[in-house]
Amino acid sequence: MISIASRFTRETFDSHATVFRAGDPGDSAYLVESGQVEVLLELNGEFRQVDVMGPGAMFGEFALLDRLPRSGTVRALEPTVLMRIDRSFVDGLLQTTDPVIQYLMQLLLERIRNERSKKPGVAPPQGARVSPASAALHGLGFAEPTKVSSQLHSAAVRTLSLSRDLSEAIAGQQLELHYQPIIHLQTGRLAGYEALVRWRHPTQGLVRPDEFIPLAERTGLIHPIGRWVLGQALADWPELRLLCQSEETPFVSVNLSAPELSVEGVADSVLGRLEGAQVATGELRIELTETTVIGNLEPVTQVTQALCRAGVGIALDDFGTGYAGLSYLQDLPFSCLKIDRAFVSQMLTTDRSKHIVKLALELSRWMGMSTVAEGIEDEACARALTEAGCTYGQGYHFAKPMPLQALKDRFSR
Ligand code: C2E
Ligand code: CA
Ligand code: CA
Numbered sequence: 001m002i003s004i005a006s007r008f009t010r011e012t013f014d015s016h017a018t019v020f021r022a023g024d025p026g027d028s029a030y031l032v033e034s035g036q037v038e039v040l041l042e043l044n045g046e047f048r049q050v051d052v053m054g055p056g057a058m059f060g061e062f063a064l065l066d067r068l069p070r071s072g073t074v075r076a077l078e079p080t081v082l083m084r085i086d087r088s089f090v091d092g093l094l095q096t097t098d099p100v101i102q103y104l105m106q107l108l109l110e111r112i113r114n115e116r117s118k119k120p121g122v123a124p125p126q127g128a129r130v131s132p133a134s135a136a137l138h139g140l141g142f143a144e145p146t147k148v149s150s151q152l153h154s155a156a157v158r159t160l161s162l163s164r165d166l167s168e169a170i171a172g173q174q175l176e177l178h179y180q181p182i183i184h185l186q187t188g189r190l191a192g193y194e195a196l197v198r199w200r201h202p203t204q205g206l207v208r209p210d211e212f213i214p215l216a217e218r219t220g221l222i223h224p225i226g227r228w229v230l231g232q233a234l235a236d237w238p239e240l241r242l243l244c245q246s247e248e249t250p251f252v253s254v255n256l257s258a259p260e261l262s263v264e265g266v267a268d269s270v271l272g273r274l275e276g277a278q279v280a281t282g283e284l285r286i287e288l289t290e291t292t293v294i295g296n297l298e299p300v301t302q303v304t305q306a307l308c309r310a311g312v313g314i315a316l317d318d319f320g321t322g323y324a325g326l327s328y329l330q331d332l333p334f335s336c337l338k339i340d341r342a343f344v345s346q347m348l349t350t351d352r353s354k355h356i357v358k359l360a361l362e363l364s365r366w367m368g369m370s371t372v373a374e375g376i377e378d379e380a381c382a383r384a385l386t387e388a389g390c391t392y393g394q395g396y397h398f399a400k401p402m403p404l405q406a407l408k409d410r411f412s413r
Pocket of ligand 3: 317318338340374
């Protein structure tokens with residue numbers, strides 16, 4: 001909340017004071033709180049009034065979005081109070097927006113600016129140089145690509161082409177399942193694994209799940225991908241299981257996305273597949289991120305309760321990143337809490353991270369849950385977590401995610 005508030009500032013202008021001039025860098029938009037402003041465009045050294053705006057109106061938003069200099073001048077007509085909205089605020093919102101939407105918005109802005117600049121009597125922005133190529137594009141009604149729009153264009157093209165190619169990934173056998181060992185910290189023994197999907201794209205190389213899982217979630221492809229992941233993990237399980245050394249029940253953890261939880265009968269389908277593969281329910285864990293849980297409480301409650309009753313473990317993933325209260329923990333049957341890498345990696349250098357990790361460990365003890373610390377990258381961190389009573393560790397210090405064969409090479413006794 002503090003960061004949002006700091007990006008809005010109130011500015012007061014006397015009558016006839018200039019808010020900004022054509023050609024100024026555009027780094028903010030304004031909301032008129034009280035008073036009135038006029039928008040002026042300059043033609044042949046003369047200013048022409050093209051608009052007057054009062055309370056509630058917004059101006060300056062074009063430059064904020066497309067980063068080109070201001071195309072007009074704005075002056076107060078009377079004592080005026082404006083709310084200034086900084087670009088950093090809008091940038092923050094844009095970064096979380098789909099790249100295709102960002103690109104389409106950019107194109108739209110360029111077209112509108114272009115149309116405006118073609119209107120008779122309206123001059124191009126002061127100081128703007130119009131190249132012959134740009135003039136030709138403008139003549140055809142196309143906006144000349146700016147540096148920003150060509151970056152957005154590349155991102156949008158990548159998103160669109162990856163979305164198209166993803167539908168062929170399963171049939172084309174381009175998906176691979178890697179397993180990251182989870183270590184019992186007190187004994188140092190291999191206790192289980194997290195299954196992590198990889199996409200070996202025929203031309204783009206290895207695409208990170210962080211990039212293609214969100215695409216799969218938006219396009220619905222997460223359903224066949226999720227089914228493939230579970231099927232592959234269950235098929236590999238007899239061999240994976242043999243490598244485990246811990247005295248407790250060995251397990252493989254599979255990540256489930258929010259859209260997968262809303263499918264009718266998902267718990268029955270998971271249980272049916274366990275039965276078909278003759279895998280004991282206690283040997284499967286489902287990982288749900290805190291964000292998924294908070295945003296989908298109803299289906300999460302149904303699915304987790306059904307799976308838990310049957311003996312499947314439920315792990316709360318990325319704990320501490322969901323910015324939520326803890327009330328959901330009262331009603332949901334989590335058997336394991338995974339402390340996010342963001343806190344684990346900093347627990348020896350930052351007091352706040354150390355306190356959060358300690359709190360998570362205490363909370364899970366009170367609630368009878370085991371704990372996995374994610375992202376352990378060195379011995380000191382592993383030792384501190386063992387001493388603090390964390391059950392399991394996962395991270396590059398022990399092993400990176402790897403294919404079944406690599407695990408067999410490393411862990412076969
Ligand atoms: P996650 O569930 O939090 O998985 C842990 C991620 O942390 C993995 O990234 C793993 O490679 C990485 N990691 C593990 N130890 C360390 C460490 O010591 N240091 C660092 N820097 N990183 C470490 P990965 O494999 O790229 O997966 C990213 C995310 O993609 C996963 O985050 C998960 O949310 C999602 N994902 C992966 N596979 C699947 C899947 O089959 N289904 C679904 N729905 N999501 C998946
Ligand atoms: Ca996970
Ligand atoms: Ca995680």
